[in-house]
Amino acid sequence: MTIEVDLVTSAGGNIGSVSRCLDRLGVTYNLCGVENVPSGARPIVLPGVGAFGTVMNALGQNNFAAELRRLISVGTPFLGICVGMQVLFDSSEEAPGVPGLGVIAGKVCKYTQGKVPQIGWNKIEPAHPHFLQEGWEEGFVYFVNSYYPRPVDDSVVLYRSDYFGSFCAAVKTGNITAFQFHPEKSEKMGQGLIERWLKNVS
């Protein structure tokens, strides 16, 4: 079975590590962005690196953000990574006044303790028993983040982790799955998470 995804490149930074991870998994990807809008025929992957405001600004060109919001609302399978997760929320403390895509209710907040950014491997645990039953197992994944999302509705939290307090490390609701950590840099555990997502959407 050949899986194809639309990989959005507009969200700043380096998408190289995500595309190489897809290469390793044998997934074909179309590079998408403001100039080449995803059609909705394929699952969308949005990796994001950098600041919330910069990424939202990049996505805001030519009404691309509005189109992404529409594609998500009509049920296109969506995977957000790092800042690609954060922009799903209403707003971020990193960029006051800049609205996010707002497809998940909640705010992105800054860590108030420990060294910021958090850099390194942390343990993630399924937030609700049904996620574990579906095969979302616990394990170690690689984080680089100063901010984390706080969803209003706890039932959307897929994984929690602990950085001087419990925080939301991943969400799953309807057609949306999103990781605050970098599955593409998280060895077998991370590869397994992407494979699980691909299995769910194909």
Added chain:
Amino acid sequence: MSPSGLCKRIIPCLDVAGGRTVKGLKFQNLRDVGDPVELGIAYQNQGADELMFLDISATHEERSTVFDLVKNVALHLSIPFTVGGGIGKLDDVRKLLDSGADKVSINSAAVSRPELVEEIAVACGSQCCVVAIDAKMSDSGKWHVMVRGGRVDTGKDALDWAKECCRRGAGEILLTSFDADGTQAGFDLPMVEAFATALPIPVIASGGARDPNSFVDVFNNAHADAALAASIFHDNLFTISDVKNTLRQAGIQVRIC
């Protein structure tokens, strides 16, 4: 016990020149012990949390091979890796990141022109900007910044320099003690502790690793966020799993894979 779930990281360092690894190679079951990609995979399989590739190429021709090396490493490894050595300008950094490096480490170039730290942080993000500081205790009782592989004392206060790098947007500090480096007498605990407790960003301790207990000391007593070592792993004295098992028994949070 760490008050957060964040793991302490173990980072093997590979010296490369002309696209080949150049030092202490006693791994078994490798087809080609000089191939950095194969060594990188071997370390990843042992449980390395990240890798550091230090380019010690002497000539421009040799150095130009690093981009292909980085592409190859990025294609085969699924843990983060940093590339350092001889990086002088923002253009080098962009090329390395485009080739697939997750982070770059800058050293002498930042000492000569501190604005480079800001330029990288603004253009590529703090998360990819590691500043390497080689430091040595001076007669005045302060640590000084050394350059040119430890041969030249700049007279610059190393802790002040590290703080300046943080203000300029460095994401991590790779701190090598030139008093401890190569001694295999354990990490330089007073130096690491001074930096790790004073700086708001992660400190990677380097220089002097002797055995798994050196790592327990540098994490428990000197509060390092990560530790880097070369010879003890290359010479197969201890595996990364040996180190992690000892750390875990000491109650230190590490990634077990």
